[in-house]
Amino acid sequence: MSVISYLTSPAGLRRVLWVDALSGSATTVLHLALAGYLSTLLGLPAGLLSATGILLLLYVALAGTLALQASPPRHLLGVLVAGNFAWVAACLVLLFGGAVSPTPLGQAYLVLQALAVLALAELQWMALRRSRSPAAI
DSSP: OOHHHHHTSHHHHHHHHHHHHHHHHHHHHHHHHSHHHHHHHHTOOHHHHHHHHHHHHHHHHHHHHHHTSSSOOHHHHHHHHHHHHHHHHHHHHHHHSSSSOOOHHHHHHHHHHHHHHHHHHHHHHHHHHHTTSTTTO
16 A cells, blocks of 8 residues: 555545644644744734634644544535645745735745645545545545
């Protein structure tokens, strides 16, 4: 079994969901506890960091709930996948949209966020597509 096949299997998906929930928790804590400091460091508005921290609380709750289930409901997994792809898009808009001026460290932060979340979203999307097959999940 390949790594991708494993990570998109039911057992592997649960691990991916746990990684998503835990990494989202870390980002939540950073954005809520250190918004002012991160704002200066990253060149991103403190209000934006705080707002995304609050939004991430809901996201982490969903990811954690799904990670606890042997076979997460497809519609909720779809919501999670859509949220991840939206996060990637938001990072790219902040990076290239011109509405904010992130520092070089802020640019690196946005790129790393986008890449990490894109990898999680893609694995979750592949697992979701795979679950269409009655024998998959």
